[in-house]
Amino acid sequence: GGWGSSNRQWIDLQITAQIFEPTNESIILGDTVTVAFKGGNNGDESANDVIIKSYTNETNISSLSFSSIPQNNEEIIFFKWTPEYIGLNSLNITISCNCTDQNQTNNNLTLSILTTIYRLETTFENNITNVNMTRTLTKTIIIQNNGDLIDNVTLVPSNGAINLHLTFTPNNFILYPGESKSVTINAIIPISIDDGLYNLSFKVESEHNYVITKNLLNRGVDEYVDWRWINSTGSEELYNNTNWTKLGFNDTEWKDGSTPFGDDDLGGIDYRTFWDGDNYGYF
Structure with a gap:
């Protein structure tokens, strides 16, 4: 029943x-x-x-x-x-x-x-491009969809004297997962822009446009954050002739210090680790 x-x-x-x-x-x-x-x-x-x-x-x-x-x-x-x-x-x-x-x-x-996930990767030759007397710029980039989703890709120039003149062919196109597309960047540089070395800057935007934000490092102002440090003798990123920014660097001879580092009060925030000398950074 x-x-x-x-x-x-x-x-x-x-x-x-x-x-x-x-x-x-x-x-x-x-x-x-x-x-x-x-x-x-x-x-x-x-x-x-x-x-x-x-x-x-x-x-x-x-x-x-x-x-x-x-x-x-x-x-x-x-x-x-x-x-x-x-x-x-x-x-x-x-x-x-x-x-x-x-x-x-x-x-x-x-x-x-x-x-x-959606993930777009852009690759290009990072060589200096010489613009001749025609003031014409041409550059080719490759955009690949390394994510799991079909994506509608849009390229948008950033602010800047050169960037505002950039055009992209093709633009606003569909990319399937694993697919790549060649895009040509063109620009005609106005005479009003002085000769010199310029950086090209643009955005490759996904239709999904979702950002995940995770906290990677706490601020020393709010938290007791310990950093490894030592006084250097020059401005190079070297210690004992070794680049200390590389993964696996041996810092056993370095000290522990709590942030912020500095030598004086700054904006009502006092330092926790005294940083002596003229070449200090308040961080």
């Missing part, structure tokens, strides 16, 4: 869940999705002290408590989740109670979604 048709009283908590999305668009790394969660009690007795949890291997996403869920009752609950990884992400959802659940096979589930 159906639920409640037996004289024996019993409790059966159950859950189902899915990503609640109004469209079928891909989920991009950094997106926050809405999870539609259906939970309830299919038994013929109320379940007391019910807890519904969602979590990944690293993070607790949500926890909901109910003093009681009546018999033969279901509700839809929504919560937010931001997947952390490129590719497969798994969300665990459980329902439990301070009671005897007669059927625990439907108390746990794992919801999996696939996140994608």
Whole structure:
């Protein structure tokens, strides 16, 4: 028979869940999705002290408590989740109670979604281009789609005397994952611009235009941030004839110092590590 048709009283908590999305668009790394969660009690007795949890291997996403869920009752609950990884992400959802659940096979589930990324790479010959008396500039670049999504690529010149005269052929084009396209940059340099060495600057924009911001380094003004340091004898990035900016540099002879570094109060912010000499940087 159906639920409640037996004289024996019993409790059966159950859950189902899915990503609640109004469209079928891909989920991009950094997106926050809405999870539609259906939970309830299919038994013929109320379940007391019910807890519904969602979590990944690293993070607790949500926890909901109910003093009681009546018999033969279901509700839809929504919560937010931001997947952390490129590719497969798994969300665990459980329902439990301070009671005897007669059927625990439907108390746990794992919801999996696939996140994608968009990534455009631009390559070009970084050689100095000489503009002759015609004042005509021509340069070729290659743009490749190294992401998972079809992208509409737009090239936009940056500000600057030379950059404002740049044109791109083609422009506003579709790139499929793994596909690359050659783009020609042209410009006719006005006579009003003096001869000299100039940098070309432009943006390669994706239609998705989503930015994920992560904190890489705390400011010494707000946090006690330790840096390794030593006084140098010149302006070169060398210590013991070794470039100290390279990965794997041996800094065992250097000291630990808490930021900010400086030799005086600056804008109401005092230094924590005294930096002596004329060639100091306040950072």
